[in-house]
Amino acid sequence: MGLFSFIKNAGAKIFGIGTTDAEDTAKATVEELILEKAAAEKLKKIIVDLKLQAENLNIFIDDDIAVVTGLAYDQATKEKIILVVGNSEGIALVDDRMEVVYKKPEAQFHTVINGDTLGKIAKEFYGDAMKYPVIFEANKPMLTDPDKIYPGQLLRIPILN
Structure with a gap:
């Protein structure tokens, strides 16, 4: 459990919430609350469609903060759900408040920077660039191509067995 920080304006577009500086200081409108609820439901559908096993999954979005609760099948599933969100x-x-059924050692996380490749990241974490498929597999189905990562994206780096 814990807090995971992401780059707000990077990633897949899931909802139409965008505020101006003036709106940031105003209270949330009914429309914003509806959009946040719709975004949370869309994320839950994406997680189900990705076949990430979790019971009683709930996502609550308030402005740019998502609170995730539920019971994930295992640590890897929990981490992938956090990354999807x-x-x-x-x-x-x-704000990760999920529990795990089958606990295994936790993975590390890496925020992609300009010039990163999965091979470069594998070299940094494992000492071997050719272990990039491990990172790619650990981030499926969010990643569909090992050559398509972007700055600001958070990747799961699993512990090698």
């Missing part, structure tokens, strides 16, 4: 445009912080 956090790597969505408009989300800056994920």
Whole structure:
């Protein structure tokens, strides 16, 4: 459990919430609340469509913060759910309150910077650039191509067995 920080304006577009500086200081309108609820439902559907197993999954969005609760099948599933939510445009912080059925060692996380490749990241974490498929597999289905990562994206770096 914990807080995970993301880049608010990077990632998949899940909802039409965008505020101006003037709106940031105003109270949330009914329309914004409806959009946040719709975005949370869309994220839950994406998670189900990705076949990430979680019971009683709930996502609550308030402005740019998402609170995620529920029971994930395992640690990897929990981490992937956090990444699906956090790597969505408009989300800056994920408050992870999920529990795990089958606990394994936690993975590390890496925020992609300009010039990063999965091979470069694998070299940094594992000492071997050719282990990039491990990182790619750990981030499926959010990643569909090992050559398509972007700055600001948060990746899961699993512990090698």
